[in-house]
Amino acid sequence: MSKQKPTVMIVEDESLLLQAISKKLELNDIATIPCISGAQAIEHLSNLLELPDAIWLDYQLKDMDGIEFMEHLKEKEAWAQIPVIVVSNSASKSKVHRMLTLGVRKYFLKAAHRLDELIPIVKQFIEENNTQI
């Protein structure tokens, strides 16, 4: 079954940022699943009939960090296949390295990038992932 629109799950605990990202993605013809916490994201994943095409993840969430979130994703084979990009406040070498080994596709420093720069990258990952399947 082919979907109408690609879907991106956004995990970001700052509601203003969550709002901005969702709005921007939707304007770019991408459906969104905004999640304000890691726990909410995991819950949605468990309940959704269709998994998102990509996950936009903040590293430092109030209830868990990126590493814990990635470990949750590894619990189910299907979840582990979803491409994840991290857009975070801090990008220390060790943190980035750790996340990339956990399967994160790309790691961005939040304030250093415009949304306009990030949207095409998300789209590209979705396409790559779809062609693989």
Next chain:
Amino acid sequence: MKIKNKLFLIVGFSSLTTVLLGVFLYFTFQPFYITHLLIGLIVSLTLFIVPTILILLDSVIRPITKLTEGMEIVSLGNLGHKVDVRSNDEIGQLTRATNDLVSKLVTANQNLEEKAQEATRELSRKIEELDFEHKKNIEVGGKTLVEKAKDEAVLASIGHGVVTIDRDGNITFFNKAAETLTNWKSEEVIGKPWFETVPEMAGSNTLVSREGRAVFKALKTGQKIFTTTVILQKGSGKIPVAMTATPIIYNGETIGAVGVFRDVTHEKEVDRMKTEFISLASHQLRTPLSAIKWFCEMLLNGDAGQLNPEQREYTQNVADSSERMISLVNSLLNISRIESGRIIIDPKPTNISQLISEVISEVKVKCDVRKQQIAVSIHSALPLINIDPQLIREVYANLLTNASKYTPPGGEISVFISKNGDELVSQVSDNGYGIPKKDYDKVFQKFYRGENIVKIETEGNGLGLYLVKAIIESSRGKIWFVSEEKKGTTFFFTLPLGGMLAKKGEVTLDS
């Protein structure tokens, strides 16, 4: 009675007796023969003289013999001996006088002995004093004892732990602060091996090997070694210390080493707080800044509907300000990282020409807007140089951005890279506004901005050159400039061709 009188008495008495005897014989043996008279005289003389002599002997010879024997006893050492005296004659007087003499001699002898003892005591005191004076001035390792005592007092009173070891690693000196820091007493550790007595922790469970110890390295290399480590105290405690080990070199030979160490528990705590602050700042400031940045972006993109020109202008102002704020946060974070010494220096063989081309292509966008030319001249045969490209890129980017910002439109910027001995010399020149002479000493200060350019160019936080200097200095290089107002400025910096020294840290720039 005097002996003379006795003699007179005896002689008188015997003469009288002799005369009486002669007369008696004369009348008894008639006719008179002279022969009879003579015989009679001889017989009577003999009869009287012999006992007289015997009496004389008894009264004169005996006391003399007694006196002689007494003197012998005295001379043998019995000074308390007294010769018995009964008679009152010359011999008696002589004996008494002798006894008196002996007792006076004894008293005198006693006085003399006391005086001699006193003199001996005085003498030995003098000798001791002289000896002390002498010892004080004996040179011990090039120092007198007085100087040595002063040094020891200094060492005892300073707050840093000080330990000296001989060439075999045995402790020869251990000051008060070292006792406090290690819980060992000086007398317990003197002569013991430093490495085994006060071990260092490498990790949570492993000890630093002998070869890895600063003091050992100082002994072996003859170099001063600085390190931070954790020492194990007597008992089970441990404390973080900063340790400086310096070799003791005498006549060109390393004869031991000095370890100076101090407790850095507090510093570690401050450092941890600073790290926490940095992470707090990075997280807490970047979050709202990201929101401002992204919403401005959407407004300017018309994502919320088209803006009229005035709305667009205001929104652009907000966006520009937020960008400045973001760059300020980034600079402050970078400075904190460099200042805290936690920055990772990760040298890699780097092609300088390529690095500069990359930086120039970034800066060129702004230069083109301002119609500025950039000329680059790079020494043709530069080897790959072992530098941290991320840090050095930051240096060139800052200097080139400054050159562009502080040069009027249409100006010229040039980059000149040359080799000078074992150094790589970089020059970044512009023909811009220049630096006022009175500000020369403030150029590399935090938050400094030239008085002349603040009005012209509002963008800038005064942290760029401070960061540049910090990077260059942590790379074993030097930085300086020449400038003339309204003519332009040239910044020079050097990097050792031998490369930067790698440093394990915790953070990198822009992370």
